[in-house]
Amino acid sequence: MNVYIIGIGLSPPRKISPEVSFREMIYEAAEKxxxxxxxEPKDVDTFVSLSEDYExxxxxxxxxxxDQLGAMLKPVHTICADGATGLASLFAQIKTGHFKIGVLEAHSKLSNILYHSHVHAMALDPVFVRPLEINPYFVAGLEMDMFLDSRGYDELDTAYVVAKNRTNAxxxxxxxxxxxxxxEEVLLSESVSDPLRELDIAPNADGACVIVIANEEIAKERGRDLIKIAGIGFAEFTPNIERWEGDAEYLKVAAxxxxxxxxxxxxxKDIDFAEIDDTFSYKELQHIEALGLVSFGDSAEALKEGFFDLGGEFPVNPTxxxxxxxxxxxxxxxxxxxDAVLQLRGDAGNVxxxxxxxxxxxxxxxxxxASGGVIILRREG
Amino acid sequence: MPFKEFIEKLSKAKVQKGDIPVWHLYTLGIGGDVFYKGLKEGKIKGAYCEYCNSVILPPRMYCEDCFEKIDKFVDVKGPFIVVAYTELYRDLDDNRLDIPIKVALISVPYAKGGIIHFLNPYQEIENGDIVKPVFNKKRVGSLKDIKYFELKK
Structure with missing residues (x-):
């Protein structure tokens, strides 16, 4: 049985959202x-929501x-996971044949958190790392150093990611x-955890997003925008950062x-474009290599040559x-x-x-x- | 309609303030207990997995690769090598630090894992350099019994 994405809704990402509560943002995305x-909500058989209590x-x-999803008295699973892992959970439920329509939801109200680093610090190992009492951005700084050092890259290489993605946006x-x-301007931004700079970090934003998926029968009844979930995988590496080596092992397995x-x-050759996590600039290059889009150590040069640009051979993060x-x-x-569904439907405007x-x-x-996942979407018809 | 006005900072909006007053006591566990007792004695202890013939840092009572129980712990005497390091310019409240904190992943060639700790802020230390732990004279069984790692001359 095939599974399709039949509906998408977004309360767009923005720096702050003082006009609405997180529940109202979710309601907006769900309604859309x-x-x-x-x-209508009554048609939905099962829901998966992604959240982290501390955030x-x-x-x-x-x-x-x-309540804000129209999911009262229905099966709801709330899990703390990335988007692909969340979609995989819902996808598996539809594949059982017991559910026809499923809804995936996630949101962010990071602007509500006054000291975000304290939340990240709570995610560090409480015995072997957290007692150092330091800002958790050091983890990204360390991993970026490993990544650059192992490939012979420098900070200018990852700055190209920032320039491309900010321009696309x-x-x-x-x-x-x-x-x-x-x-070059990216390199003028303040150092946070050298070699990581302020502009290498995706700025925190608020928003909400809801995705509706369904089995083949429902999707084909709907009769338009047939976006099939053609493949999905997810994996976790060890949480012990002492064992990280600068590679995204989780994405290699998931891919x-x-x-x-x-x-x-x-x-x-088989895929037309990609949406790849770039929460830190180096993560985009690290993920590109883990996904096998280029060989180990070749992503920086490919990026500079425009391979991943909007008009390039394989656009990455076009929005x-x-x-x-x-x-x-x-x-x-x-x-x-x-955003991938917008592209596949031809609704991505300027990009x-x-x-x-x-x-x-x-x-x-x-x-x-060290957790992540991979999804392959394919337009049919 | 005060909520619809353009607001640049959330603190200017009508909000309900709150906090999460939570305090924890974290059990060290068998591996953590060995590690902390070692630090108090001025030693770095690792676990030894006889199935993969590896030292595991920091020590745990199981090997995450072999999924075998470990009951052998050893002194790790080096050579300690800087695998990666970063200069951290922010404190936990995200305030800027004028003098960065040097944080490194330090390991030994025969170990799986390593130790996350500070480097001597007054030394130029690079990846691949051999370092040694500098312990505080008064040790209490804490991760901060190690003052920092510094170049081994």
Whole structure:
């Protein structure tokens, strides 16, 4: 049985959202997604919501999920995972045949958190790392150092990611983080955890996103925009950062699984574009290599040559990625799915690619995790 | 309609303030207990997995690769090598630090894993350099019993 995305809804990412609560943002995204899918909440059989209690500022957050989704008295699973892992959970439920329509939700109200680094610090190992009492951005700084050092890259190489994604976001026109900026200007920004600079970090943003998926029968009844989930995979490496070596091992495994299910032999030839997690600039290059889009150590040169540009051979993050749209935490993956579906439908406006038929989405759970997943979407008809 | 006005900072909006007053006590575990007791004695202890013939840092009572239980712990005497390092310019409240904190992943060639700790802020230390731990004279069984790692001359 095949599974399709039949509806998408977004409360767009923005720096702050003082006009609405997180529940109202989710309601807005859900209303749009249901309208897009041509369904009502009563038609939905199962829901998956992604959240992290500490970021919500609410214990037992799953209790706060059903009402704004129209999900009261229905099966709801709240899990703390990246977008691909969340979609895989819902996808598996539909594949059982017991559910016809499923809804995936994620959101971000990071502007509500006054000291975000304290939340990240709570994710560090409480015995072997956290007692150092330092800002958790050091994890990204260390990993970036490993990544650059192992490839012979430098900070200018990753600055090209920032320049590309901020420019794409400006062209797309949805985000306030878009700008024309040169790689050299990126290097003028303040050092946060050397070699990591301020502009290497996707700025925190608020937003909500809802994705509706359905089995083949429902999707074909709907009769338009047939976007098939052709492959999906996810994996976790060790949480012990002492064992990290600067490679995204989780994405290598996830990609292998997703490619196998989708029949992908050569991702660059078989897929038209990608949405790839770039919460930190170096993560985009690290993820590109883990996904096998280029060989180990070749991503920086390919980026400089325009291979991943809007007009390049294999566009990556055509709407601006997380650097251009903002870091919306566990919603990052859903925003990527949303933007990939826009492209496949031909609705991506200024950054629309020429008739793309397939998309790769690679998600990461964020600092300080080693978890992520890969989704392959394919347009049919 | 005060909520619809253009607001640049959330603190200017009508908000309900709140905090999460939570305090924890974290059990060290078998591996952590060995590690902390070692630090108090001025030693760095690792676990030894006889199935993959590896020293594991920091020590744990299981090997995450072999999924085998470990009951052998050893003194790790070096050579300690800087695998990666960063200069951190922010404190936990995201305030800027004028003098950065040097944080490194330090390991030994025969170990899986390593130790995350500080480097001597007054030394020029690069990846691949051999360093040694500098312990505080008064040690209490804490990660900060190591003052920092510095170049081994």
């Amino acid at each position: 997604a249901y309208l897009d899918a041509g369904i 919500e500022g609410t214990a037992i957050f799953d209790e706060y999920v059903p 400006l062209l797309f026109g949805r985000s306030s983080f878009g700008s024309f900026i040169s790689p 292998r699984k997703a490619y196998s299910k989708a029949g992908i032999k050569n991702p660059v 601006g990625g997380n650097i251009g749209n903002g870091n919306t935490s566990l919603m990052n993956g859903l925003r990527a799915i949303y 629309q690619l020429k008739s793309p038929e397939s998309a790769l989405i690679a998600t990461w759970k964020g600092l300080p995790s």
